[in-house]
Structures are given as C-alpha cells and as structure tokens.
Amino acid sequence: MLSARITAWTSASRDPEVRETDDPEAVVAALMDPDSLVWVDLLAPTASELTEVGAPLGLHALEIEDAIAPRERPKAAQHEDHATFVVYALTPRSDVARAIEVDERARRAPAGPDAAPDAAGAAAADAADALLDRVLEGQEAEASFGEALFAHTRVSGFVLPGGVLAVRSDDALTPDAVEAGWRGLGDARRLGPYGLVHGLLDVVVDGLFDATQFLDDRIEDLEEDLFDRSAHLEGFQRRAYALRKELVALRRAVLPLRDVHSALWRRRPEDAGAGGGAARLDALYADLLDHILRVTEWTESLRDMIATVFETHLSLQDQRLNEVMQRLAGWAAVVSVPTLATGWYGMNVPYPGQSSPLGLVLAVLTVVVPAATIWWALRRRGWL
Template identity: 45%
Template sequence: MDSLVSARAWRDGVPVEHAITRNDLVTAAHDPDTLVWVDLLAPEASELAEVAEELGLPVTAVEDALAPKERPKLIRHESHVFFTVYAVHRDGTRLGFSRVSGWMLPHALVTIRLDELFDVSTVERRWKDSPALLAAGAGGLVHGLLDTVVDGHFAAIQTLDDALEAIEDTLFDDRPTSTAFARSVYALRKDLVALRRIVLPMREVVSGLLRHPGTDAPVLRPWYDDLYDHVLRASEWTESLRDLVTSAFETNLSLTDARLNTIMKKLAGWAAIIAVPTAITGWFGQNIPFPGDGQPLGLWLSAALILVCSLALYVAFRRRDWL
C-alpha cells in the first residue's frame, strides 16, 4: 500500500520490536493485548476502502475521511469513532492548515493525512514520553495526537497576538498610518477568522471524546480534562483577539478622523490669521480718505493693526488648541 507511511504496535505501553506489516494489521488491530497505530498519507479512495473493509468499518468511514472542505468534527459509529482536526503551520507570512483525520477503534488508531505538512514525529515523541497513556488503549494515542494539534493552535495564536501588539505600537505612533498598515490589519483579521474556524469546533471534538467509552478510563480522564481546558483557553484567546483586531481597525479610523480634524482646525486658524492683513491692506487700498492718508502715519497704522490683530488671533487659537 503506497500510502502507508508508518505502523507501530505496543503491548502494555511497550513498543513491539517487530514491524507491523499489511498482513499483520487486521490481526493486531483486533488483538485486545495489542495497541496499533497506522498512518496513511494521501490515500486513494480504493486503498482506504480496502483498509476499512479489512478493519470491518462501514463504507461511510471512507466518505468521512476523504470528503472535501470538512470542518473539525467527531462522529461516533457503532464500530469506531471518526474525527477530523486541522493542524496549523506557517506558510510564509500567513498561516497554513493541514487536515488530519482518524479512525479510533478499541485497540487501534488509523490516521489519514492529506499532505506532509503535519509532522507526526512530534506525536510519536509524545507517545514515547507517556507510556502510561498507551497502556490505556487507543484513547491514549488519540490524546497524544490532539494534544500536539492543540499546542500548534496555541503557537499560532501567540504569533497572531505578537503581530497585534506590533500593530498597536504602530497605531499609537505620532505618524499617520499608511495603506500598508491597513493591509496588515486586514491580513491579520483574515488569518484570525480562518484560525477561529478550526479552533472553536475543537470543543465539540474533545467533549465528544470525553463521553466516549474508549476514553473514560481513570488514567485517561485527567488527561482529557486537561486537553479540554486547553481547547477552551485557545477558543477564548481567539475570541479576545478577534475583538482586539476589530477594535484596532475601528481605532485606526477614529485616529485618522481625529488627525483630519486637527489639520482642519490648524488650516482654519491660519486662514483666519492670514485674513487679517488681507482685510487691512485691502481697506487701506480703497480710494477714500482714511486716517494717515498720504502720510507715513498710514503705513505705521496699518502695520500696527496687522500685528496686533494677528497676534490676538494667534493667542486665542493657541489657548483653544487650534494651533
């Protein structure tokens, strides 16, 4: 089977030395003393149907695993539990998402990945560090997988949080914001919306596992309670970041309006000051007699009026914070 990437088996939490082959898969998966994990990478529908048939799974199991654009979900069948989650990774400057699905049987876990962007070696190390979980059955394997996925959600949320702090620093800078700033805020909001779509449904996935007989063993219950707490924290953090991004966008608009009002006040103030010499020189330019007409007194009188009136307007505007 070309899509088979890894196959592991444990007995009482201890790895089985010999490798699990395709022929051993069915026997090991139905052995109550053996725990089996099989990882499939981008399998064809026909390949997946063969595995499902050998494991005694219904045809709908293949449809669930390969259906496009599925949201994170958990479906409990009579023979197995199916789940779909999304791992997060960096794709350049944006967030990328990798879909991971799984069939959880009483003594086996089959994971189906559609790409190689999710590193299963991290999950294997977590299983290796927690042999007590593996001794509890397939629920321990699922916990290690979901715990790794949720940790990736936290890392992505932290990245967005740091980006939001940088935006806030730019937002309250004295310099006006540019189009690039608005573009960065929009990109952050778009990433956050996409992340929210995969983080919030995780509550239903973990909550459904908490009610499943395969994960209610005494040794597993505290681990799943802790995982559910992490999922809630990630959801709340995502919601708070969404509110902050919205506030940042609205604050930017408010600050832009405030800067525009300040500029308009200054322009109006200087226009009023400039209007004083214009009015006085225009008055003294009329062809009618006025005090100092035809004498040096007229020049000094007009200059004094310009200076006094302009200075009075400048002081008045300055007190009102117009200049």
Template identity: 40%
Template sequence: MASLPGGVRTRLWRDGLLVADDFPLDDVSEHLTDDRALVWVDLCDPGHEQLSALAAELTLDEHAVEDAIARGERTKTARYPTHTFLTVYATHLERPSGAVGGIESRLRTTRVSAFVLPRGVVTVRRGGPFDLDEVVSRWDDHADLIQYGTGALLHGLLDVIVDGQFDTIQALDDAIETIEDGLFGDTAPTRATQHRIYRLRKELVQLRRVVLPMREVVTAIMRHRADHGNNAELDGWYTDLYDHVIRATEWTESLRDMVTTVFETNLSLQDARLNTVMKKLTGWAAIIAVPTAVTGWYGMNVPYPGFGHGWGVLVSSVVIAGSAGLLYLVFKRRDWL
C-alpha cells in the first residue's frame, strides 16, 4: 500500500517502550502482527480513498469507515468482529471576532473517530483544531501504562477530550455569571446582553449533544474492556474517567437550567423596569395636570376670585406650586418617582 500523503502521525511501542515515531504507513500491518508491539496511527481529514486503502489493509469494517468520514455523525461506540469503533467530539470556545453582543455560536468541535484494534489504535480527526500533542504528552507522562495495550492509549485520548469539555463548560459557566452580575447592576441590560443570553443557550444546546452521550461511550468501553486490551490495572483509571464524564454531564445540565433562569429573569426584570417607567410617567402626568387645570380654570372668559387684580395671579401661582409640590411629596414617599 502506498503511503498516505500529509496529515499522518504514527507511533510504535514494543514491550511498553517507545521505539519508533512517524514510521511509514507501509509498516503498520507488519507491526500489528507483532504480539509485543503497540501501534498508533492518526489521520487528519483523510479522503475516502485514503481511509479505504488503510481500512482494506487493516480489515476495518466498511460501515465504520463510512461513519468516520460522514458529516454530522453522532457520538457513539460500536463493536465489530475485528475492532471497536467510537466517535467523540473535542470542544473549545473561540474568542468572538465580531461584536461582543453577536449571536453567532463560539463553540467549535473536532470529531475524533477511533478504530481500536487488538494491538493498535487508528484515530481519524475531522473539523476544527485539536491538540494531539497534549494526547501524546499524556501518554508520555504515564508511560508505565502503555504496557497494558490499546486500553491505555484510548484512556489518554478520552481523558484529554473530557478535560477539554470541562474547560468549555467552565468558560460557559463564567460567561453566565458575568451576565448575572449585569442583570442586577445599576444600568439596565442592553440588547448586547440579550444577544449573549441567546448565544449561550445555543452553545449549551450544541454542547449537550456531544457531552451527554459520552457516558454511554465510556460505559460501553468499560463493559467490553477485554476487547481492546484493558485489564484490572486500568480499571481505576477508567473509573476516574467515568466520574469526570458524569460530572461534565451534570454540570452541563445545571448550566442549561441556569441559563434558562437567567433568560426568564431578564424578561421579568424588563417587565419590572417597564412598570417602573410607566409608574413614573403616570406620577409626572398627575403633577403636570395640576397647573393645567388651574390655568385652564383661570383662563375662562368669566369673572373669578381675583379677576382683574394682581393678587389673583399670586393666588393661582400658590395653588399651582402647592398642589404640585404636595403630589410630588406623596408620590416620592410611595416610590412612584
């Protein structure tokens, strides 16, 4: 088989020790026949023909190959006679490039599919950027686990992805707290705040789609750990990973409830502010109605007390000022102004 062009990384361990890095793809099949070897192959945005060529050599199921290339594939895991296939999503939040109050989602996902063979793992990445160096560093930091086979590689990959999801959830949590502080601030929420609330709701919906199914993925891997080389030494690591997935799931659900509460609170505060404005306008209208009524009375073409005398103007002015002042004090005491 000809070597695949670009976007390819390979690694080879033997007896738990790293012996080769970025070796040719032509050697993958040979290394997989070695009982002492552990192989990792990563393909970034491969074409259908490229992945099919590798799949034919490694006897990968054609349905799994199609799932690794198809768009919009859901988070899942599936078992086949020769391997286990899974699809998960790494997440991160981009900094908004436009207006702060924009409604475009900042959530970016990278689909990571993995073919877990008895002595090797093939990963296929599609979509946004995903830092594989962090995965490799995780493997190097726990090099003593490599001796336990593909289960160690799979754990390191999933652990990095779940940690990235935690970072995304934390960022959304911080954003919600910022909006909460603004809701009860001295200034009224602006349209930008409404846009941010809507954007957060959209991002949480997208995040739930990739975070919630992780529970079933990790559960399936733990249930069939013998299929991909896991043993008792890795049980504690996978239990800890499962605990992280549960925490991420519960946190995501709580954030959805929180952002819903923020949205409803924003609407309630807008209604309350509208009522306050209407109350103040009504109070000032009542105050203004007093001089209008007095001047209207004295403006009639009939004699009135003080008609034709200077003290009549003085009396009318005192009536206007006294009545308006009294209404102002009453409304102020009742917090209408």
C-alpha cells in the first residue's frame, strides 16, 4: 500500500498543511495544484505504486526505475519540464548513535567535587571511547561485525513546477528530519521547489558531516593506539577494517554531490525562484556548495590518514618481527657455545682434567664464559 505524506504551502497560510494518504490520485492532484507548493514524501514505494503516481506527471519509466534502484549512484539531471536527483543520507545505527551520545555527554560532564578539573569528564570520555571501540570491534553491536555502522537511506526526487516528489528507501531518515531543513527559510513559496530541495540537501550534507566527524575521531584513536604495545592486535585490526570500510561507503555518498549540486542549480531552469527568492536561493546553494567541498576535502584527508595508519601498522609489525628474530638469533648464539662444548665432549672425548676437580671447573668455565660473553655483547647492541 502506498505510504505518502503531503506537505503543502498555500497562499492562505505561511505554515504548511501536512496530511497522509495512500491514494495515488490524491498525490497527483496535490502536485498538479497550481495554487500551492507541495512536498510529497513516499516511503519505499513499489515500482507499480510509483508508476501510478509518476505516469500522470509525465515521468519516464527509466526515471522511475532509477528512483527505486537499490544501488543507484548519486546523480542529478535536468529534463525538459522537471529535474531528477538521487542522494544518500547517512544515519548512525542505533548502537552507534547510543555510543556517540554517551561520548558527547561524557565530554560535557562536569568534574566531581573531589576531582581535579575535568577529571570526571575525561574519565567518562575514556569509558565512552572504549564503548565506541567495542562497537567497532563488533562486541557491543546489535549487528554482527563487518555490517555498516551507518544506514544509507536513498532519497530520490523529482523537482516539478508545483513541488517535489521525494522517494525514501527506508525510514532511517525521518520526515521530521527532512522538514528540519526547511525551518528558517521563511516563506517557502517565494523560494519554490528548489528551496525545498535545498532543505533536503542541507540535511543530507549535515549528516555526512556528522559521519565524517565520527570517523575522524575514531581514526585519531587508532593513531594513539598505533605505538601502544599493550594494545590488543586483533581489536586494532578489527577497528581499522571497520573504519576503512565505512570511509569507502562514505566517499561513495559524498564525492558525487558536487555534480548533483551543479546539475540542480547551475543548470536550473530560468524560472527557478521566480517568486522573488532567486537571490536568496543563489546564496543558499553557494553555502551548500561550500559545505559539500569541505566534507569532500575532509574525506580525502581521512583516506590519507587511514592509509598512513595501515602502512605504519605494517611497518611496525615488520619492525617487531625483526626484533623477535633478533632475540631468537641472539639466544641461539648464546646457546650455541655450550651446545658445542657439551656436544663435543659428549662424544666420549675426555675433557682436560677429567679426573680432577680442576677439570670440572675448567669444563664449566668453557661452557659459561663464552656464553656469557656472547650474551653481554648482544645485550650491548640491543639484540637481547
């Protein structure tokens, strides 16, 4: 059954009217109403349900197919009388969101009466960081290790003369979160459909910023553990793998956004913002582009950081392996002299002074002194 939420701005009121319906004809009628600006939100419609809505609006079958394709790349395009776009919004998994909330609350916690300044907050922050590490390692997760830490909600849209038809793949991104992007815009009718699209994109980019900040903080924690010999190796590798996987998924959502922005705004129709809000839209989309460029550059730097962490980790592993080999070789050298001496005289060859106490002393010195000398020499060079 079709699940549609219609938000309409009319000339009679500055506040939007919100209603829900499962009738495709009501959705089409709302989008074709010349006296209102409409945002229609469809939650996970089937191909037939979206066709019932899209066909009367003149949407092509291929556009409808792309809007619900499970692995569609973020993109946007201008057509003769409408525009289309596909973006991905990131929302943290419930256990990740809980860990982030604990971490943020811990960093704001005041110190106790008997504690040094910020000691309580620092201790709580350390505990929260440990919780986040366990989430990354799959020990506290509600899903198994290796599954995505952030839900990727596909949001497809059709920008029509009378409003926007938006299609969400799931409810991880809520309508309330989308509507938050419209607050502070003033009279939405002056900005038109492209003002509503900006509100959505602003919410999407803010979510990408939050995800990038999360990965940045966790990669910094990895860097701190990199030279800590007491850090658990398997846990370190699990966290590094999870972060690298999340960063790859994040970059897939972020990198195409610049092209999406260009296709939607720089190639916009001439009547976009014709209600008197064109200058305001120019400023809003310029600010949005700045945010997109910032998060893109941030993910680039994180990619370099995680690559450096991996390379340094491998180098340290090689160094520690060399240290182990040095110690093994050193002890082998120490043991070789006594082995040679005892092995030689163990072949029924009498050692000097065999029948006297002095001979025993000489035999012991023959075994111990060279071994001790080799041990001292290797110890001095740092091999042991």
